[in-house]
Amino acid sequence: xxxxxxxxxxxxxxxxxxxxxxxxxxxxxxxxxxxxxxxxxxxxxxxxxxxxxxxxxxxxxxxxxxxxxxxxxxxxxxxxxxxxxxxxxxxxxxxxxxxxxxxxxxxxxxxxxxxxxxxxxxxxxxxxxxxxxxxxxxxxxxxx
Numbered sequence: 001x002x003x004x005x006x007x008x009x010x011x012x013x014x015x016x017x018x019x020x021x022x023x024x025x026x027x028x029x030x031x032x033x034x035x036x037x038x039x040x041x042x043x044x045x046x047x048x049x050x051x052x053x054x055x056x057x058x059x060x061x062x063x064x065x066x067x068x069x070x071x072x073x074x075x076x077x078x079x080x081x082x083x084x085x086x087x088x089x090x091x092x093x094x095x096x097x098x099x100x101x102x103x104x105x106x107x108x109x110x111x112x113x114x115x116x117x118x119x120x121x122x123x124x125x126x127x128x129x130x131x132x133x134x135x136x137x138x139x140x141x142x143x144x
Contacts, residue, residue, distance in 0.1 A: 012062040014055045016044040017072050026098060026120070030066065033124035038113050039131070050077060054084040057093060059067035063135045064094035064115075066127075074101050078114050098122065110133070 015031045024046055031043045042060045044053060057065050065085070066079050069077060074097070082095055098118035101109070106117045116130050 010038065010040045010075050011064070011132060012040045012042065012060060013064045013066055013131060014042045014044065014057050014060060014062045015066045015068070016048050016052065016056075017046045017068050018048050018050060018053060018077045018131070019069070019071055020047060021069060021073070022046055023070045024068070026070070027066075027068035029085065030068070030098065030127060033128060034131075037128045037132075039128070048086055050080040053081055054088055054090065056089060057085070058088055062093060064096060064131050066131075067097040069097060069099040070095055072100070074099065074104055074109065074117075078109050079112055082113055092139055094131065094138070096127075096131065096134075098127070121133060 013034055015027050015034070017027055025044070028040045039100045042056065042062065053065060053067070059096055065081065067077065067081065076096065078095070085093060085095060094115050096115035096117065101117050101119060109117060115134065118127050
């Protein structure tokens with residue numbers, strides 16, 4: 001008889017677009033892929049601020065925040081979101097992202113505590129597996 005896992009808490013991921021970047025196709029594709037993989041997704045839409053992203057993450061009790069950036073503002077946005085997360089006590093929430101980000105900047109952002117950063121062409125399953133593995137390794141799941 002198959003084991004009933006309906007009692008397990010689903011992974012919750014917030015996907016956001018911060019700043020004036022109006023290109024949301026990638027964010028919508030990854031949000032749909034997460035949903036198809038059984039992950040709950042909160043999509044905040046375009047032109048959010050770091051503050052609105054972190055506030056939504058708090059209200060929605062998410063396990064991870066994914067930010068899509070194509071505007072070139074990644075070295076401003078990710079550190080700001082990370083600091084706000086720390087200030088609000090979101091120490092056990094993953095911050096990851098994707099977009100057009102040079103390798104040198106990816107390295108610097110990771111040193112600041114940002115998780116994996118996925119560039120264009122990354123298969124969606126890689127992002128999904130990364131988030132699932134991170135959550136399982138870094139958060140205690142509510143298994144009642």
